[in-house]
Amino acid sequence: MLKDSDSEIYSAMQKELHRQKYSLELIPSENYVSTEVMEAMGSWLTNKYSEGYPGKRYYGGNEFIDIIETIAIERAKKLFKAEHANVQPYSGSPANQAIYAALVPIGEKVMGMDLAHGGHLTHGSPVNFSGKWYKMITYGVDKETELIDYDLMLKKAREEKPKMIIVGATAYPRKYDFRRIKEICDEVSAYAFADIAHIAGLCVTEIHENPVPYFDVVSTTTHKTLRGPRGAIIMCKTQYAQAIDKAVFPGLQGGPHDHTTAAIAVALKEASLPSFKEYTKQIVKNAQTLAQVLMDYGFRLVSGGTDNHLLLLDLQNKNITGKEAQVLLDSVSITTNMNTIPYDLRKPFNPSGLRLGTPALTSRGMKESEMKEIAGFIHKAIENRNDEEIKRKIKEEVETLCQNFMIY
Numbered sequence: 001m002l003k004d005s006d007s008e009i010y011s012a013m014q015k016e017l018h019r020q021k022y023s024l025e026l027i028p029s030e031n032y033v034s035t036e037v038m039e040a041m042g043s044w045l046t047n048k049y050s051e052g053y054p055g056k057r058y059y060g061g062n063e064f065i066d067i068i069e070t071i072a073i074e075r076a077k078k079l080f081k082a083e084h085a086n087v088q089p090y091s092g093s094p095a096n097q098a099i100y101a102a103l104v105p106i107g108e109k110v111m112g113m114d115l116a117h118g119g120h121l122t123h124g125s126p127v128n129f130s131g132k133w134y135k136m137i138t139y140g141v142d143k144e145t146e147l148i149d150y151d152l153m154l155k156k157a158r159e160e161k162p163k164m165i166i167v168g169a170t171a172y173p174r175k176y177d178f179r180r181i182k183e184i185c186d187e188v189s190a191y192a193f194a195d196i197a198h199i200a201g202l203c204v205t206e207i208h209e210n211p212v213p214y215f216d217v218v219s220t221t222t223h224k225t226l227r228g229p230r231g232a233i234i235m236c237k238t239q240y241a242q243a244i245d246k247a248v249f250p251g252l253q254g255g256p257h258d259h260t261t262a263a264i265a266v267a268l269k270e271a272s273l274p275s276f277k278e279y280t281k282q283i284v285k286n287a288q289t290l291a292q293v294l295m296d297y298g299f300r301l302v303s304g305g306t307d308n309h310l311l312l313l314d315l316q317n318k319n320i321t322g323k324e325a326q327v328l329l330d331s332v333s334i335t336t337n338m339n340t341i342p343y344d345l346r347k348p349f350n351p352s353g354l355r356l357g358t359p360a361l362t363s364r365g366m367k368e369s370e371m372k373e374i375a376g377f378i379h380k381a382i383e384n385r386n387d388e389e390i391k392r393k394i395k396e397e398v399e400t401l402c403q404n405f406m407i408y
């Protein structure tokens with residue numbers, strides 16, 4: 001047993017389990033997977049090498065891995081209505097890198113959402129491969145509405161003629177107009193690429209539109225609203241299937257992580273059940289309740305609310321930075337993450353914003369009344385940030401709430 005053979009790792013794992021059980025997990029990109037997903041993940045499948053694809057491997061002994069990967073592919077295709085699916089990318093960034101590698105020669109122009117407006121590192125940040133290897137054109141949100149400025153996107157696309165346009169973000173609380181983006185891509189003959197990592201669970205349950213059937217290529221991680229293991233899937237039109245598969249293996253990766261593939265398959269089955277639709281509906285109801293009550297307490301939300309699983313607080317009127325708020329909330333067992341807000345005057349390591357999300361709390365079974373209570377904890381902690389006694393009481397109340405919605 002690990003407990004006996006490696007007490008250092010065992011002890012840290014137990015402490016992390018305790019933290020996950022007794023804190024309120026509000027990071028929008030995190031979730032709690034089912035014990036069945038963990039059973040597949042923590043299994044002997046980690047022992048196998050399977051370079052290649054089902055039926056075409058470079059190692060013997062893959063007859064059962066082929067069954068598992070084929071099931072994962074078929075489930076992804078059915079759930080997302082995809083013509084082709086590749087379930088091998090190790091995570092979201094490698095998946096996105098494979099898409100660039102498959103479709104756009106290095107040095108060409110690609111358009112993505114500005115990181116400072118909610119985009120992802122791989123959508124063109126200068127410190128990432130995307131910004132280093134490609135000529136990145138950015139679009140962002142309008143300063144007043146804080147919604148994506150599609151007119152500016154069209155104008156820039158006409159002027160710059162990028163080879164690919166990426167839609168998707170890590171801190172955008174609103175729906176995307178996928179149809180409009182596809183029209184812009186078509187007008188300038190750019191590949192339409194949607195990175196739906198954050199909202200995949202909402203797309204498969206049609207709470208948000210699913211772009212997979214008509215976009216050229218779509219990537220998603222599997223561990224956010226989709227509630228699977230850490231991993232990724234690329235889906236594309238049949239005409240790009242060979243290029244995408246070659247870019248993943250042998251282009252960028254070696255052997256797939258077969259234990260992850262099995263866990264993805266398990267999560268995809270769970271996501272096809274009617275209960276998953278109820279779950280994703282509740283994620284959004286919870287986010288909207290949290291948003292409304294925080295606004296009632298005087299918090300300013302970027303774009304004035306949310307359509308999805310996340311909210312972005314602008315803390316400037318609360319006289320606290322994102323980093324200070326994150327540390328403060330950590331001290332009362334509420335886990336969040338600091339984030340820049342559009343047009344932020346502060347730097348990313350101590351920005352003006354705080355990003356909150358409801359997928360993990362919703363997995364615990366929490367509903368609107370708990371969201372109201374949690375908004376109250378956040379408000380009280382920020383208002384009484386220097387009062388140790390009040391913070392101690394909030395932490396106790398948080399732990400009692402967690403106790404009533406136990407995981408694992």
Ligand code: DSN
Nearest residue numbers: 029092120170171197
């Ligand atoms: N790091 C992820 C997030 O937290 O949103 C995006 O990849």
